[in-house]
Amino acid sequence: MSEGQRTAVYPVLSDGSCAYCLRGMPSRCLSRGLVGIVTDGGYAELVKVPASNLMPIGELDFKAAAAMPVNFGTAWNGLASRAKVVSGDTVLVWGAAGGVGYAATQIAKLLGAKVVAVVGDDKKANFVESQGADLVVNSRTQSVVEAVRTFTGGLGASVVVDHVGGDTWGASIECLARGGRMVTLGLTSGPKSEVDVRRVYQEELAILGTWGQSREDIQLVMKLASDGKLKPSIFHEFPLSSASEAHRTLESRDVQGKILLLP
Numbered sequence: 554m555s556e557g558q559r560t561a562v563y564p565v566l567s568d569g570s571c572a573y574c575l576r577g578m579p580s581r582c583l584s585r586g587l588v589g590i591v592t593d594g595g596y597a598e599l600v601k602v603p604a605s606n607l608m609p610i611g612e613l614d615f616k617a618a619a620a621m622p623v624n625f626g627t628a629w630n631g632l633a634s635r636a637k638v639v640s641g642d643t644v645l646v647w648g649a650a651g652g653v654g655y656a657a658t659q660i661a662k663l664l665g666a667k668v669v670a671v672v673g674d675d676k677k678a679n680f681v682e683s684q685g686a687d688l689v690v691n692s693r694t695q696s697v698v699e700a701v702r703t704f705t706g707g708l709g710a711s712v713v714v715d716h717v718g719g720d721t722w723g724a725s726i727e728c729l730a731r732g733g734r735m736v737t738l739g740l741t742s743g744p745k746s747e748v749d750v751r752r753v754y755q756e757e758l759a760i761l762g763t764w765g766q767s768r769e770d771i772q773l774v775m776k777l778a779s780d781g782k783l784k785p786s787i788f789h790e791f792p793l794s795s796a797s798e799a800h801r802t803l804e805s806r807d808v809q810g811k812i813l814l815l816p
């Protein structure tokens with residue numbers, strides 16, 4: 554990197570010396586942090602990070618670059634690196650209008666899969682269809698399990714992306730086809746859930762916990778955005794001084810895509 558170069562921040566902080574760092578997996582660092590989420594200092598006009606966390610963004614628009622690392626990077630890690638989604642997969646995405654959800658939808662489509670997108674409000678259907686969803690299911694008015702079974706001829710989804718947690722884990726396990734993979738990469742509804750464990754072994758399911766992303770994951774999704782193959786969608790921009798309003802908007806769950814804070 555050189556002075557004045559346009560950059561984004563690889564948000565995973567690591568010590569560079571533990572067993573995982575030495576194996577090239579900083580997101581599994583035993584003393585890891587995440588700028589702006591588990592490590593303070595992200596909500597500021599100026600942010601101090603190690604030089605090794607800077608990533609050149611080329612000609613990519615700053616706002617697009619800001620709207621990609623955490624959601625597209627994590628979704629890429631979960632779907633491409635962990636679940637190894639390929640053409641022929643059917644991917645169920647919970648919360649498909651949110652930041653991780655719409656990124657997962659775009660990435661699953663790019664990898665050749667079909668996408669069943671779950672929303673909690675019919676107002677969000679058009680948005681998730683515009684991201685490539687093949688079927689939209691409203692979880693407040695329809696059974697997600699029945700909808701995905703019907704869509705797949707009774708088999709179920711080969712991959713489920715769950716970032717909701719407690720409220721959806723049980724249904725995620727029910728939605729999976731034999732040999733299916735569940736990518737679990739966060740929670741917005743609490744950490745406890747009741748799951749029928751029999752399905753996990755009888756159906757030979759794989760549960761793939763995904764935390765953060767590698768530098769390569771982020772560089773790849775930003776390259777795909779530069780090439781027009783992924784499109785960050787910015788729902789609303791707020792000045793940094795209105796951060797509380799931005800949080801209220803997020804908590805209202807009336808969001809489609811990303812919210813940006815502009816320093």
Ligand SMILES: [Zn+2]
Binds near residue numbers: 574575583
């Ligand atoms: Zn480490």
